[in-house]
Amino acid sequence: QVHLQESGPGLVKPSETVSLTCSVSDDSISTYYWTWIRQPPGKGLEWIGNIYSSGNTNYNPSLKTRVVLSVDTSRNQISLKLSSVTAADTAVYYCARDMYYFHYWGQGILVTVSS
Amino acid sequence: DIQMTQSPSSVSASVGDSVTITCRASQGIGIWLAWYQQKPGKAPKVLINAASSLQSGVPSRFRGTGSGTDFTLTISSLQPEDFASYYCQQAHSSPFTFGGGTKVEMK
Numbered sequence: 001q002v003h004l005q006e007s008g009p010g011l012v013k014p015s016e017t018v019s020l021t022c023s024v025s026d027d028s029i030s031t032y033y034w035t036w037i038r039q040p041p042g043k044g045l046e047w048i049g050n051i052y053s054s055g056n057t058n059y060n061p062s063l064k065t066r067v068v069l070s071v072d073t074s075r076n077q078i079s080l081k082l083s084s085v086t087a088a089d090t091a092v093y094y095c096a097r098d099m100y101y102f103h104y105w106g107q108g109i110l111v112t113v114s115s
Numbered sequence: 116d117i118q119m120t121q122s123p124s125s126v127s128a129s130v131g132d133s134v135t136i137t138c139r140a141s142q143g144i145g146i147w148l149a150w151y152q153q154k155p156g157k158a159p160k161v162l163i164n165a166a167s168s169l170q171s172g173v174p175s176r177f178r179g180t181g182s183g184t185d186f187t188l189t190i191s192s193l194q195p196e197d198f199a200s201y202y203c204q205q206a207h208s209s210p211f212t213f214g215g216g217t218k219v220e221m222k
Contacts, residue, residue: 044214044215045204060209061116102161
């Protein structure tokens with residue numbers, strides 16, 4: 001069973017760029033779409049976007065100007081960069097496998113935006 | 116974007132009760148719908164996809180129905196481990212969107 005693990009800074013200052021990484025436990029990174037989803041504390045889920053191993057990406061229009069997803073198949077890692085962060089970007093960020101329905105999830109990483 | 120409206124936002128129930136959660140899409144999505152269960156501090160877990168397809172290992176007391184714009188998740192004979200939050204998600208078109216969630220609480 002595949003295991004996903006998010007990593008990155010837990011605290012980011014407003015206007016900065018946050019970089020998160022999702023490490024995938026096996027070589028399936030080349031076979032599936034990989035998705036990022038976030039959840040502000042106490043709130044619902046928001047789809048950020050997805051990426052395939054070819055580099056093909058789909059982004060949520062609400063975040064498209066600030067998000068970049070990338071994949072490193074040699075390291076079995078997917079990365080997310082979110083720029084110009086504000087307090088509204090404070091959330092638990094999850095990586096998940098698949099394009100349409102998300103069967104495997106990481107444990108999530110809380111990113112707090114605060115000065 | 117397709118808006119997903121879930122109701123109720125919370126429900127109080129007892130062990131053994133039956134609970135029904137409704138999800139309405141702002142436009143037709145066929146059967147491109149999933150239901151997730153989320154417990155505090157944990158990632159969501161997919162229970163049902165394609166509106167009614169129960170995922171492996173999910174108890175049969177969970178049932179999903181619907182197509183088009185109206186969907187329901189029914190939990191029959193609620194068990195202690197079922198007290199959690201539930202979310203619907205449309206997979207018809209990007210951006211894939213979630214309902215606002217329903218918290219099933221113990222009465």
